[in-house]
Amino acid sequence: xxxxxxxxxxxxxQEGDSAVIKCTYSDSASNYFPWYKQELGKxxxxxxxxxSNVGEKKDQRIAVTLNKTAKHFSLHITETQPExxxxxxxxARSGGGADGLTFGKGTHLIIQP
Amino acid sequence: xxxxxxxxxxxxxxxxxxxxLRCKPISGHDYLFWYRQTMMRGLELLIYFNNNVPIDxxxxxxxRFSAKMPNASFSTLKIQPSEPRxxxxxxxxSSQWQGxxxxxxxGPGTRLTVL
Numbered sequence: 001x002x003x004x005x006x007x008x009x010x011x012x013x014q015e016g017d018s019a020v021i022k023c024t025y026s027d028s029a030s031n032y033f034p035w036y037k038q039e040l041g042k043x044x045x046x047x048x049x050x051x052s053n054v055g056e057k058k059d060q061r062i063a064v065t066l067n068k069t070a071k072h073f074s075l076h077i078t079e080t081q082p083e084x085x086x087x088x089x090x091x092a093r094s095g096g097g098a099d100g101l102t103f104g105k106g107t108h109l110i111i112q113p
Numbered sequence: 114x115x116x117x118x119x120x121x122x123x124x125x126x127x128x129x130x131x132x133x134l135r136c137k138p139i140s141g142h143d144y145l146f147w148y149r150q151t152m153m154r155g156l157e158l159l160i161y162f163n164n165n166v167p168i169d170x171x172x173x174x175x176x177r178f179s180a181k182m183p184n185a186s187f188s189t190l191k192i193q194p195s196e197p198r199x200x201x202x203x204x205x206x207s208s209q210w211q212g213x214x215x216x217x218x219x220g221p222g223t224r225l226t227v228l
Contacts, residue, residue: 001171034216043204043219044156089156100146100158100169101217 002027004092006104014112019080021107023090024072030094033066033073034101038087047088048075077109085111117220119205125226131193134223137186138207146206146217147180147190156204162188163210195227 003026013019025033034049050057050064050073057064061080066073077084087108091101118137126132138145146161160170165182173180177196182188192199202222208215 043221045219046216049216091156100148100161100172101156102158103156105155 002030002092002094002102004090004102004104006090006107008107009105010108010110012110012112013080015080015082017080019075019077019084019109021075021088021090021109022072023074023092023104024070025092025102026071027092027094028068028071030092032093033064034091034093035064035075036089036091036103038089038106040086044089080109080111082111082113085109117205117207117218119203119220119223121223122221123224123226125228126195127228128196129194130227131191132195132199132225132227134190134203134205134225136188136190136205136220138188138205139209139218140186142207142209142218143185144208144210144215144217145182145188146208147188148204148206148219150202150204150222151200159190192225195225197227200225200227 006023031052035047036044037047038044048059048062048064050066061078063076087106089106090104093099093101120135143164147159148156150156159172160180161168162182180190202224204222205220206217208217
């Protein structure tokens with residue numbers, strides 16, 4: 001089955017700086033890579049996703065890049081703000097497009113004022 | 114739309130008792146997923162359904178766990194008998210197949226504590 005590794009487990013950055021979280025996956029058939037943000041005691045919520053036929057996607061301060069050859073993808077957050085503090089999960093989905101997600105272990109992002 | 118609904122939000126029970134978690138997916142969604150979240154193991158897929166039919170239950174940890182989806186608007190996850198290591202947050206998620214890639218929407222979760 002799919003295996004997703006995520007690094008780092010904790011990331012502390014100064015407010016206004018950029019944050020980068022990296023993930024690798026094992027199944028070359030995986031074709032969909034979402035990123036979820038989870039605040040303390042809340043549900044995971046999708047913030048951005050990328051499909052295997054796209055190399056990069058951007059949504060305001062958030063961007064995701066995908067390198068299919070190397071089987072890794074990354075989340076980039078620019079101009080970080082206090083409300084960006086949360087746990088971020090990467091995930092991968094293999095199969096026909098509707099299978100369950102395999103999640104990374106999460107990155108606790110701390111924005112220092 | 115109310116989103117995915119789960120009940121109860123919190124459950125405290127004693128080892129050996131039966132526990133039933135409930136989920137109502139978003140109306141019109143044809144996929145339903147059950148996930149478990151713990152500090153040690155993170156978010157794990159337990160089972161998912163398509164049009165009320167279980168498709169993949171390879172993530173169900175043991176025979177003590179069972180899940181059903183009797184209709185398009187209701188699913189249950191049952192643990193019998195429960196054990197302390199089952200303590201976790203259980204999330205239900207649903208999605209709608211749109212011919213390509215489908216976003217999964219998570220419910221608020223049920224925090225289960227087994228004493």
